[in-house]
Amino acid sequence: xxxxxxxxxxxxxxxxxxxxxxxxxxxxxxxxxxxxxxxxxxxxxxxxxxxxxxxxxxxxxxxxxxxxxxxxxxxxxxxxxxxxxxxxxxxxxxxxxxxxxxxxxxxxxxxxxxxxxxxxxxxxxxxxxxxxxxxxxxxxxxxxxxxxxxxxxxxxxxxxxxxxxxxxxxxxxxxxxxxxxxxxxxxxxxxxxxxxxxxxxxxxxxxxxxxxxxxxxxxxxxxxxxxxxxxxxxxxxxxxxxxxxxxxxxxxxxxxxxxxxxxxxxxxxxxxxxxxxxxxxxxxxxxxxxxxxxxxxxxxxxxxxxxxxxxxxxxxxxxxxxxxxxxxxxxxxxxxxxxxxxxxxxxxxxxxxxxxxxxxxxxxxxxxxxxxxxxxxxxxxxxxxxxxxxxxxxxxxxxxxxxxxxxxxxxxxxxxxxxxxxxxxxxxxxxxxxxxx
Numbered sequence: 001x002x003x004x005x006x007x008x009x010x011x012x013x014x015x016x017x018x019x020x021x022x023x024x025x026x027x028x029x030x031x032x033x034x035x036x037x038x039x040x041x042x043x044x045x046x047x048x049x050x051x052x053x054x055x056x057x058x059x060x061x062x063x064x065x066x067x068x069x070x071x072x073x074x075x076x077x078x079x080x081x082x083x084x085x086x087x088x089x090x091x092x093x094x095x096x097x098x099x100x101x102x103x104x105x106x107x108x109x110x111x112x113x114x115x116x117x118x119x120x121x122x123x124x125x126x127x128x129x130x131x132x133x134x135x136x137x138x139x140x141x142x143x144x145x146x147x148x149x150x151x152x153x154x155x156x157x158x159x160x161x162x163x164x165x166x167x168x169x170x171x172x173x174x175x176x177x178x179x180x181x182x183x184x185x186x187x188x189x190x191x192x193x194x195x196x197x198x199x200x201x202x203x204x205x206x207x208x209x210x211x212x213x214x215x216x217x218x219x220x221x222x223x224x225x226x227x228x229x230x231x232x233x234x235x236x237x238x239x240x241x242x243x244x245x246x247x248x249x250x251x252x253x254x255x256x257x258x259x260x261x262x263x264x265x266x267x268x269x270x271x272x273x274x275x276x277x278x279x280x281x282x283x284x285x286x287x288x289x290x291x292x293x294x295x296x297x298x299x300x301x302x303x304x305x306x307x308x309x310x311x312x313x314x315x316x317x318x319x320x321x322x323x324x325x326x327x328x329x330x331x332x333x334x335x336x337x338x339x340x341x342x343x344x345x346x347x348x349x350x351x352x353x354x355x356x357x358x359x360x361x362x363x364x365x366x367x368x369x370x371x372x373x374x375x376x377x378x379x380x381x382x383x384x385x386x387x388x389x390x391x392x393x394x395x396x397x398x399x400x401x402x403x404x405x406x407x408x409x410x411x412x413x414x415x416x417x418x419x420x421x422x423x424x425x426x427x428x429x430x431x432x433x434x435x436x437x
Contacts, residue, residue, distance in 0.1 A: 028103070028104060028105060028106045029080075029082035029085075029090060029104055029105050029106070030082060030084075030105075030106050030107070031046065031049060031050055031053070031080060031082055031105050032046075032081045032089075033046050033396060034046045034049040034078065034079065034081065035078075035079050035396070036066050036077070036079075037070035037071050037076050038070070038071035038074035038075065038076045038077070040418055041070050041071035041074075043068060043070045044156075044416070045066045045078070045158065046156070046158065047157035047159070047163065047197075048067075048158050048160075048162070049078075049080065049105075052065060052102070053100075053105045053107070054102075054107060056102050058099055058100065058102060059102065060098070060099050060100075061094055061097070061098055061100050062076075062096050062097050063096075067160065075095060075096055076095075076096045077094060077096065078093070078096075078098075079091060079092070079093050080092040080093075080094075080105065089361065089395060091394060092104075127180035127181065127182050127190075127202055127203050127204060128180055128181045128203070128204045128205070128211055129147075129178055129179070129180050129204075129205075129206075129211040129212050130179045130187070130211075130214055130216055131144055131178075131212060131216035131218070132144045132147045132176065132178045133176075133177045133220060134164050134175070134176050134177075135169055135174050135220075136168070136169040136175065139168045139169040140168055140169075140174075141164070141166055141168045144212040144216075145212075146164050146165070147212075148209040148211070149209075150163065150198075151200050151203075152207055152208075152209050156197060156198065156200065158195065158196070158197050159176055159192060159195070159196055159197070159198050160174075160194050160195050173193060173194050174193075175194065176192045176194075176196070176198070177191050177192075177220070178190045178192075178203070180203065187218075190202075193264075199414075201412060201414070202411070234287035234288065234289050234295065234309055234310050235287055235288050235310070235311045235312070235318055236251075236254075236286070236287050236310050236313075236319050237288060237294070237318070237319065237321055237323055238285075238286045238319060238323035238325070239251045239284065239286070239319065240283075241275065241281060241284075242275035242276055242282070242327075243276040243279050243281055244328075245276065246276040247275055247276075247281075247284075247327055250271050251323075253270075254283075254285070254319075255316040255318070255319060257270065257305075258307050258310075258314060259314055259315075259316050264304070264305055265303070266299060266301070266304070267281075267302050268281070268301070280300060281300075282298050282299060282300050282301065283301075283303075284298050284299075284327065285297040285298075285310070294325075298378075298379060298422075303420070349405055349406050349427065350405050350411060350425055350427060351404050351405075351427045351428065351434055352370075352401055352402070352403050352426050352427075352428075352434040352435055353402045353410070353434075354367045354435055355367045355399065355400065355401045355402070355435070356399075356402075357398070357399045357400075358391035358397050358398070359391070359392040359395050359396075359398070363391055363392075363397075363400075364389055364391050366387045368435070369387050369388070370399075370401070371432040371434070372432075373386065374426075374429045374430060374432055375431075375432050377423075378422065378423045378424060378429065379421065379422045379423065379424075380420070381418065381419070381420050381421075382399055382418070382419055382420070383397075383417050396417050397416075398414050398415060398417065399417075399419075400413070400414050400415075401414075401415075401426070403426065
């Protein structure tokens with residue numbers, strides 16, 4: 001009799017375990033964000049992961065899945081930040097070469113945390129999209145409709161062949177070209193290399209998809225900007241790469257890169273030199289703005305350089321005026337003085353209204369702390385220690401800076417935890433006379 005009861009209890013426990021496993025498998029977690037890498041060498045793979053789980057029941061995960069090795073020689077991991085069926089958040093982590101069951105995960109049905117503007121509309125961008133093409137100069141396809149679908153689902157996504165369901169020029173690096181019209185009526189083309197992350201916050205009506213209906217006959221080069229990248233406000237005078245104690249002139253090399261690409265990732269291999277081994281280098285681009293004032297743009301080693309803000313970038317007809325300003329620049333040598341702080345840090349186009357740090361479910365106002373940081377540094381690396389708080393333990397936080405542009409429209413800038421914040425695009429950054437309604 002005793003043995004029979006034990007047997008029945010054992011069967012009951014087995015059935016309960018099986019039932020629990022089935023129930024757990026039936027619960028899907030919505031992918032909010034995902035990154036892949038090792039330590040602080042991680043990349044955002046959110047959109048690529050969503051693509052994979054939607055087309056594979058199970059898959060083996062590694063470099064080939066995401067088309068990149070963010071930390072060669074190290075055992076990487078995939079972290080999936082997800083939302084459960086009852087709204088609870090959970091983090092899943094898988095070591096490289098693990099097999100992942102896609103049935104556990106689903107793609108989100110809408111956009112991310114508050115959209116692209118302070119009021120959550122996601123419609124605060126300055127550029128209206130006319131058309132989009134994906135491919136190379138010799139072979140490209142119209143992806144306007146597909147881009148509209150992606151925009152409605154996500155404000156930010158990673159882009160490549162799988163995104164558009166086509167490889168228009170096999171064995172060649174493709175580009176996504178988004179042709180737009182700015183608030184001043186001028187046309188401008190944004191170009192993204194294959195595998196780039198697209199952020200729709202700068203495009204008007206991005207999430208609504210009410211764009212791209214005007215027709216297009218400009219071709220790959222565009223109608224009014226065949227050279228591309230000529231709508232920027234700043235004319236390049238000179239470029240240096242290195243550290244304060246050891247740097248080299250890379251103006252001519254930058255000109256070559258600009259003719260080939262609007263956006264590129266920068267480091268020693270880009271310039272073919274390591275001017276100060278063992279130290280983190282920077283690229284400094286010295287430029288003159290439309291008001292005649294000089295300004296320096298700085299990019300840390302391994303940063304992505306976007307030439308869209310520089311005039312005649314692709315044409316390369318710049319950097320010919322001569323230069324004797326040195327590493328610190330000619331007109332802004334003493335960054336700590338009030339005079340030069342005004343010159344350097346007040347050339348941005350966006351006035352900061354407020355700033356928040358955290359996640360969708362838990363965030364804090366960091367406007368005052370950001371003002372302190374801005375008065376000390378134009379560029380800084382951002383995270384919990386920066387703001388002295390961790391508003392959502394165990395989850396990736398973001399800094400959101402809500403601003404108003406010169407045209408009166410509001411726009412939100414978002415930086416992931418551990419990102420570098422560059423205050424160059426914000427008006428009055430170093431003076432801190434912002435954030436007061």
